[in-house]
Amino acid sequence: MSTRYNFRENEEKWQKAWAEASLYKTKETLPKYYVLEMLPYPSGRLHMGHARNYTIGDVIARYKHASGYAVLHPMGWDAFGLPAENAAIQHGTSPKTWTLENVRLMKEEINSLGISYDWDREILTCSPDYYRHEQKIFLDFLKQGIAYRRESFVNWDPVEGTVLANEQVIDGKGWRSNAPIERRRLSQWFFKITDFAQDLLDDLALLENWPDQVKTMQINWVGRSEGALVLFPLVEKKDILEVFTTRPDTLFGASFLGISPDHPFVEALAKENPALDTFIIECRAQGTSQKEVDTAEKKGFNTGLTVQHPFLKNKTLPLYVANFVLMEYGTGVIFGCPAHDARDFDFAVKYKLPILPVVKGVSEEPLPYDGEGVLCNSDFLDGLSINDAKKEVIRRLELKKLGTHKVTYKLRDWGVSRQRYWGCPIPIIHCPFCGIVSVPEHQLPVALPESISFDQPGNPLDSHPTWKYVDCPNCGEAALRETDTLDTFVDSSWYFARYCSPHGSQPIDPDKAEFWLPVDQYIGGIEHAILHLLYARFFTKALRKCGYWSLSEPFKNLLTQGMVCHETYRDQSGSWLYPHEVERREGKLVKLSDGTPVKAGRSEKMSKSKCNVVPTAKIVEEYGADTARLFMLSDSPPERDFEWTEAGIEGSWRYLNKLWRLVTAHLSDVKVARSPEVFTENALKLRKLTHKTIYHVTQDIEKFHFNRYVAHLREFSNTLEEFTPSESSENWALHEALHTLVLLAAPALPHLAEALWAELGHEPFVFNQPWPKADPSLITEDNLTLAIQINGKTRGTLEVSSQLSEDAIKDLILEMPSVRSYSQGKPLKKFIYIPGKVANVVV
RNA sequence: GCGGGCGUGGUGGAAUUGGUAGACACGCCAGACUUAGGAUCUGGUGACGCAAGUCGUGGGGGUUCAAGUCCCUUCGCCCGCACCA
DSSP: OOSSOOHHHHHHHHHHHHHHTTTTOOOOOSSEEEEEEOOOOOOSSOOHHHHHHHHHHHHHHHHHHHTTOEEEOOOEEOOOSHHHHHHHHHHOOOHHHHHHHHHHHHHHHHHHTTOOOOGGGOEETTSHHHHHHHHHHHHHHHHTTOEEEEEEEEEEETTTTEEEOGGGEETTEETTTOOBOEEEEEEEEEEOGGGGHHHHHHGGGGOTBSOHHHHHHHHHHHOEEEEEEEEEEBSSSSOEEEEEESOGGGGGGOOEEEEOTTSHHHHHHHHTOHHHHHHHHHHHTSOSOHHHHHHSOOOEEEEEEEEEOSSOTTOEEEEEEETTOOTTSTTSEEEEOGGGOHHHHHHHHHTTOOOOOOEEOSSOOOSSOOSSOEEOSOGGGTTOBHHHHHHHHHHHHHHTTSEEEEEEESOOOEEOEEOOSSSOBOOEEEETTTEEEEOOGGGOOOOOOSOOOOSSSSOHHHHOSSTTEEEOTTTOSEEEEOOOEEOHHHHTTSHHHHTTSTTOSSSOOHHHHHHHOSBSEEEEEGGGTTHHHHHHHHHHHHHHHTTSOSOOOSBSBEEEEOOEEEEEEEOTTOOEEOGGGEEEETTEEEETTTOOBOEEEEEEEOOGGGTOOOOHHHHHHHHOHHHHHHHHHHSSOTTSOEEOOHHHHHHHHHHHHHHHHHHHHTTTTTOOOSOOSSOOHHHHHHHHHHHHHHHHHHHHHHTTOHHHHHHHHHHHHHHHHHOOOOSHHHHHHHHHHHHHHHHHHTTTOHHHHHHHHHHTTOOSOGGGSOOOOOOGGGTOOSEEEEEEEETTEEEEEEEEETTOOHHHHHHHHHTOHHHHHHHTTOOOOEEEEETTTEEEEEO
């Protein structure tokens, strides 16, 4: 008997055996369970964040399989995207070759972890087999009016002659060129997600098992607000400006109108006003990200024009072009009420505009004040509450035909055009005669050309010598292909459906989708709480509109996992060091190469830039997959950040060996054939623990308390270690306990469990064994321990029979010597009894 | 700037959701063992105190018989912000 568990030999052996037996091939029987981890980008290296994600999914998949479900547990690759193009520009590799090699490497690493994926259903989004269906969906969206084209702004790098992603813009400059970035207007494709805004809000109610914080974030993101549309006629011109406001009640406190620099009216004005044109150019020097807009200095340009106040004949308001007014939200024009809005207040102070309070709080409130109150200085609104004033002002506006009630959403339509090569081509042809023409379905896929060059600025599809030149499918005249490709979020918005019929000739097979969807458990990082999840939800509704299915929500349950973190290290010169370059000598951290001191920084999310990454491959090589899996499950609850430590992985490795010793040491003790009729007290005690452990572990996994799951396994094995059978019923109980232990450990430690299952004399595979069931008669306790409190402070415990009545317990407690001494003969004021938990004596 | 979270021993965390704070580990301390191993085993370990006991869940305040848990306030850190995925 070996006292050390040989993980290398075992993991290789069983992974091979599982593959040969096609153990993870999906069966299509009821009940079904679809467990899905978020589609990874194939960066080439499996990091611990992935490993944690897949381990969690794997435990659930294995547990559900053992519980009798037909489990769908697929994996694939979010294979389009910027990094492949960056690699192409830097190293001259082709995006396709680079991506496929990364996929190969990552797949190997995933398999080394022993995750139970059905690889027959693998998806690769950059493969024409996948994106041809996405192109079909795009055309369906176009038919339904969900896809459309309009102008919007991009980050333009004037030196590179390229559109940049937000992350490529650093402090307003291009990351490679360092040139100031400007916002440039381009005609682009959009998806009409705003048509589904209300559905996206309403259907959150169906998602009972989504974390509340994710639902809240989505609600705020969609940002429904009720307010009014108010018309302001210009005094000097014939035009009328439409303003959306959520505070129509403060209309009498308005002191200016702010209009977006991107508003068509402003652009027209700028043509005859060079100073305004300069101001607009200044505003466009700012990036497109929300954070930049919000944190930029608030600037205005007085157009010299004024608008008429809808109710006050003698009041006009100056019209300012303001850099903080967004064209995408509301109407692109606001009215400013400085007394009751912080941003308007700052603006009014800066440009010396009047500040007239129109809402009185309970006491004198400092301005700007946006709390509850009663209207004042507001003509017919005086004395009304804010809510009544809103209703009244809208009623009066409607009478004068100068406004109306209106609901708006912060949510903007989804811009899906990317001026890039490595993405799904948009299947559209621009014909000089017919306009925008869909590529006929039988011509799909519109495949990416493979011979491309990144030598020229801009999109290689655009500069390709032949690719974009085609004949119009409609009239046959010379036409041009659309050279924009789709945002990679589109690829990941419907992949969960493709897994149900990965080889089907249509994008989605309705029967298969009907069978498997919705996804029963979706697992992924909290960083996707808004965009990816919202887009996938939108797609589900849009696909329903196109007649693909009747599904309204894609993911029934959602688990958002935290990040994997690691301590950071810097040497004396301040350079970051990898953990393996650092060593602890005599309690001090030193650099391995030269022994100089190393400063440990706080633990942060693993990232290449800070060198605090631990590659999965290294851990699997050193400790094996099961140790890595166990550690990632045992330390933190899944939704919290995870702290990767050397000590932690060592501790998990020791536990694996302990399990191995525990089972193998007792192999001769557990060869008992028949179930005994009478159990000794020790045997019964052990059986109770076994069944309680089954109960707890089952609960823990069901609730995704994987750290407690592991803690219960450890507690159970600690007791088993001390147990020495001296009689046949005790042998039987130990036999039951060890078998149970192996079965319970199997979802977390599939390789070790498989090895121990064989050691116990069974045929493979432990994977196919049913999940143990707790015997209810063995998990109830005869006695319970009550906490005894005097005046709310715990002063002791009392063990009582669970049969005793409350009165009997009360008498017992009041007679306790400790209770008597603490209460010092004071009269009993109150006696609080929480059955099975606590009794509080208040004197 | 806006939206969402988190904060418990030296460390990761547990606490049947308002009911014995610190389960289970890591680390550390003391000891045992020797086929010297990536060991293993036994005991101890929140702080203060000789003890009885007192204090303890980022800080301050509140509700309650009872607060890590609920409310207010404050500090620190993290995630997202629409072209990274």
